[in-house]
Each structure stands twice: as C-alpha cells, then as structure tokens.
Amino acid sequence: MDFLNTLAGWIATDLRLATPLLLAGLGLVIMNRAGILNIGAEGTMLIATLMAVVGSYYSGSVWIGMLFAMVSGALVGFLFSLLTVTLRANQVVVGAAINILGSGLSATLFRILFGVSSNVPLIDVFQPLNIPILGDIPFFGTAFFQQMPVVYIAFLMVPMVSYYLFRTQSGLNLRAVGENPKAADTLGISVYRTQYAAIVIGSMIIAMGGAFMSTGLTKFFSEEMVSGRGFIALAAVIFGRYKPRGVMFAAIVFMAGTVTANTLLASSSQIPYQFLTMLPYILTVIVLATFARSAIAPASLGKPYKRG
C-alpha cells in the first residue's frame, strides 16, 4: 500500500512536470506539420511566463494571466511568421533570435514592472482540481485526477490535435503544406495563410506551457526560469515522431527521469548527487536508443516557400 501511494505520487508529479513540455511539443508539432521549423519555443515560453504573472498580478485571476500569455504567444508567433513566411528569412536563425528576444525582453519588462527587490508579490495561481468521484478512487485518483486544470487541458489537447491533424480536411491541408507546398498551392490551398495560422496557434499553445510554469508549477516569474524546456520540447517532438501522442509519451518519459532522480536523492541512498542530476539525461538517451524508430520529418520542414 505504501508502495502504491509512492507510485501514485510519482505518477502525479511526472504528469504535472510533463505538462509544459507537452504543451510546447504540441505547439511545435502543429508548426512542424505545416513545414515550419521553430527553435524559438524557449523564448516564446519565457515571454509567456512573465505575461502570465503580469496578467494574474494586475487582474487577480490566473485565467486572465493565461490569456495574457496566449496573446503574447500569438504576437511572438506573428512576428516569427512575418519574418519566416512573408520575408522568407532562415527559420533557424529567426528561431534563435526569438530565444534571445525572449530572454532579454522578459528580463527587461520584469524589471520595469516589478523592480529589483528580493520580495515576491502574492499572485493568483492554479490550484489542484479534484475531479469528483474519479479523484476519490484510491491510487488512480491520486495519480491522475487531483491535478491542476491546465494538466487536464494539456492532456485533452493530445487527442484533439491528433484528430485535427489526421482526421479533418483542414488538418490534411496543413500537412500537405508541410509536405509539398507547391502541390498544395496548385490545389488552391493558401500556403501562407496556413503557415501563419499554424505558427500563431502553435505559439499560443507553447505560451500556455510557459504560463503554467510561472503560475502553476511555481508562483512567480524569475529570469531564465524556463531552463531549457523549450529545447527539450524540440527533442520530444522528434522522439514523438511528429505525432501528438508520441510527444505526450516523450514528455512523460523525459520527466520520469527527473522524478526518479529526485526520489532517489531523497531516499537516503548513497548515490552521489552528481550522478542523480545526470540520471534524467542518461535515461532519456537509453530510452531514445531503445524505442526510437527513425522519425520522418515533414518533407519541406524548414524550407521557405516562394509562390510562383
């Protein structure tokens, strides 16, 4: 029983930690499927972490904060589209620029809005939502149904995105743009409009992941708090073979290593901590090597499309 309790807590922690990765990954999948390679998820998330805090701080509602973050994501996405789709700039370079922009802009705005002090204002943050009946089931309730709302939303988005991409006409159009934009164009699909929409909506989903970090997992913004998750999400997408369900699996596996390392760290084992901080990465490499089959990227991923 004790073991089951520990395991339930372990699963609950894993799902909670995987949520930002999953959201970022889903946003990236939508873009990648439309042929857009965006390595700027880290910067998009950083801006969103700040905007979520700002929204929550000024409105008193964490949902307004989430909305702020999504709007910021849309704006960053629009900027990215403008540069890569309309102006056909190199997507990797612009993505890198977005990361630097995110780091600098979030830090600068934070200092303008909140000043430099050691105080942390109290803001509204997401609270765990115990789903009635389901949340009371022993083991499963603790593991799956006592999470924060954003966790449920993120995992519900997996089948939704999957359905959209693989079961709807619009999803098929989007994938066609990512595979062969010229063919799609000749069939009357607006490549630019599709890519714009994919980038803006994808960036909004990425921003949700950032917002959850500063107003769900923690309770305030600090500089560079995303700490590389935007990049891990890139790996999760490839590991998940550009499929929403695969991304979900990847996010859970990536974070499982961290949760395991923490459990071992605390359980008075004699393993040196240096090894434990390495463990998540080692596990990831092992899992990748064992399970990863070759991921086939959308054929025109990262290639700017020029009409005519």
Added chain:
Amino acid sequence: MKKVLAWLLVLLMALSTMGCSAPAPAATEAPAEPAAEAQTATEAPAEAAATEAPDYSKLRIVALLPGTITDNGWNYICYDAIKQIGEKYGCTAEYIENIAVSDMGEYLNMYGEDGYDMVIVHGAQFESAVTEIAPNYPNTKFCLSYGFKIDGSTDANLKDISNLAYVGPVGMGVAIGGIMGILTETDKVVFLGGIETPAIADIVSGIAAGVALTNPEATATTSYIGTLTDQDMAREAANAFIAQGYDVVCASANSAQLGCLWAAEDAGVYALGFNSDQYEIAPNAVVLSVMRNFSYIYMNVFEQLVAGNWKSGKVAYDLDQQGTLVSDWHGWDQKLPAEKVTAINEFITKLFAGGYKGQY
C-alpha cells in the same frame, strides 16, 4: 518596403536584448571610457556632508556579477550592497551582470586600466582570473566574494596578493543547522544547495555541525539539486524529501530556492529563508530567514578603504561580526510552541555571541 520592415524588426530585437545584461563597452576597444552603459547608482551627497565629511564622489567602485540582479540570492545581495554604498557616500557605484568565467579577465583589465578604486569580484569561480590580473593594477583594490568552510580547509587556497582580499561571512550554515535542529519534529532536516560552488559549499559545511549543536539525534541531510534557476525542479526535489518525512527545508539556490519554500508551504512543513528575508514568499512556511549580510560586509570593506585600513588576504566576517543576520519572527514566535521559540532565541544569542566557538 519589406527590407525596411525586416531591418526595423532586427533593430527592435537587438534593442530588446540590451536590457538583460547591460554589457559594458567592449573592453578592448575603449578601455579608457567609463562603463557608460552600466547602471550607476550615483547620488549627490547630502549638503551637510559636503562641508564636514570628505568628498567621496571621486571614488569609483564596481561589482562584477556572475548572474542577474533579480535572482533573489547571491547576485541580488551584492547589487543591494553596492547600491547602498553609492547612496550613502555618493561615489560612483556600478555593476555588470552575467559575466562568464571566460570573460572576467577582460573586465578586470578594463577596470584596472581605468583606475577604479575597488572592484568586487562576486564569486570564487573567478579566483584564477583575479589572482592573475590583480598584481598588474596595484592601485585598484580587488575583493573576491568568497565562501569560507567552517573547518578552515578553504584557507589553504588563499593567495597572498597585496591588493586582493577574500571577503565573506563565515558560519551561516551553523546558524541554519541549529535552528533547523530545534524546529524539527521528525528529526529529519534537509538543506539543498543549488550547485557546488564555494559560496554554497561553505554553508553546506556548517549544516550538520549546527544541527548537532541543538539536536544530536536528528538526521541532517545536505544535497545539491543542480540548478540555480529552475524553480520547478527545486520544488519537486524538496517535495521528494518532504515525502520521506523531512519536516524542515532550507535551500541556497538563488531563484530556484523559491521552489523549495513553496513546496514546504504546500506540504505544511517548516522552511527557513536564506540570503534575504523571505518570509513574504511563503508566509505559512518560512519561520525565519538567515541572511548573508553582504550589505554590511561591503559597506564595512568600503569604509576601511576610505579610512586607509583596507586589508588584503582573508577578510572573514564571523557570526559575531555581523557577517550573518537572522530575520524578524514575523509573528512566528506566537505560532510556534513557546519552548521552541525560547530555544531558538537562546541558541542564536549564544551562537552570535561566539558562545559555541571551538565546538564547530
């Protein structure tokens, strides 16, 4: 039109990145220029001071920081110290953020060439750069913010350079450990360091000794979480310890340590703040904060410099020399069992008066 738009956007991006690190002008190009882009905290001295006190406005000091001043920790306390010096004495007090170890030499050369009076090098990771460059600029006093282990083992690393001081408080870990030992009900306390740097390892070195002073039965665990920025990771690491029955948590990991305080608050266990008074971050968990008093330390070092008593070598501020402060109770003395409050008060008084010297 498209080109103009593209260039405008590029310009916007470039501008927005400037705020984050406030880089000084490139050292190689303009060594004689004062760091114009660095923030200054200069203020005109009070009028009365101008007549009686000497004029300090000609003095120039700079703090070279490894991270950002909004980190709620190591860099913030140095920023706070240098700001206070600038405000009190009206001297030029600047800071530079986010300096990589590989770049420190350039900055040291720049401020040395420029003839700054005092250069604070905030972090022992810069030791090799500062020991190499300090002898070239004998008119500039270099202060390396240092962490002294309580067993004195770090003293062997100090180099004897006439214009270099190793500055830092000593014994904070003992204070933290002692308070944690009294607070715990389960006899299990944990201190989490961010990464193993001298300024964190010195605290870790005192935890077990401190706990042993007040609660020899208790298990004092110290570990490192491997991050200074990732609050989520820190929070989950603290959660893992709390799940194992640890009921007092303290951490030294800059902004990541906030995650540990929040974990304690959510789980309903005690926490201790560190570096600055962190009561307001988690009012239902943070009983007391133990503060590294760099504001006082560097003010004192500066005043010694002005008075002509500047000292090189090991400049350690012991517990009885105000190197460390303990925060106000913020009402926790009403919430805790009376005997714990008394025990903590007695412990702190005795420790800070030097009553335990030789025992740790």
